[in-house]
Amino acid sequence: KAGVTQTPRYLIKTRGQQVTLSCSPISGHRSVSWYQQTPGQGLQFLFEYFSETQRNKGNFPGRFSGRQFSNSRSEMNVSTLELGDSALYLCASSLDGGGYYNEQFFGPGTRLTVL
């Protein structure tokens, strides 16, 4: 079974631009979570989607948004990029997300650099 895929793998943008990242979960997985990872803050939860609905949201500004499509693929968007948005953005999928035993599996990540 194919793993979680994320595109693009690397991005370089300038301040003020916007960016869209894509995530395709493992086949059959319906929950997709997004995380931001920086050396100083570790893994920070952005949001989680299940059946095209955002169920959980972390403490990030409204510039960070996401959506999920009917095939469970998900995108996240960051508008008006700031230097501090430079990070590794990780997507994780799990089978259901609402149960007791659900494990998350990560994609390779998108490395975003904001200049």
Next chain:
Amino acid sequence: QKEVEQNSGPLSVPEGAIASLNCTYSDRVSQSFFWYRQYSGKSPELIMSIYSNGDKEDGRFTAQLNKASQYVSLLIRDSQPSDSATYLCAVALSGGYQKVTFGTGTKLQVIP
């Protein structure tokens, strides 16, 4: 108080020794606990999950959970240089949905 706490390390152990990684969490009703391994420049890889008090073994890895004391640990037996990585503890908190909180990780160095 952080929700999930880990010693950042680095934890240095000689090759062949047992590495012991610890994690404490603050939410008493947490239900699911995970250990991830992350190599430098790579994404986290799930290596163990544990849901009940006690030990769970998988090859050289043993996860230990003590809900009364609110800690979870990972033991790596016969440590190898290839085990050198950052180990992330993750906890699924109460609330019903898949909101997983990660610790900041412990860096493990296995010295040949």
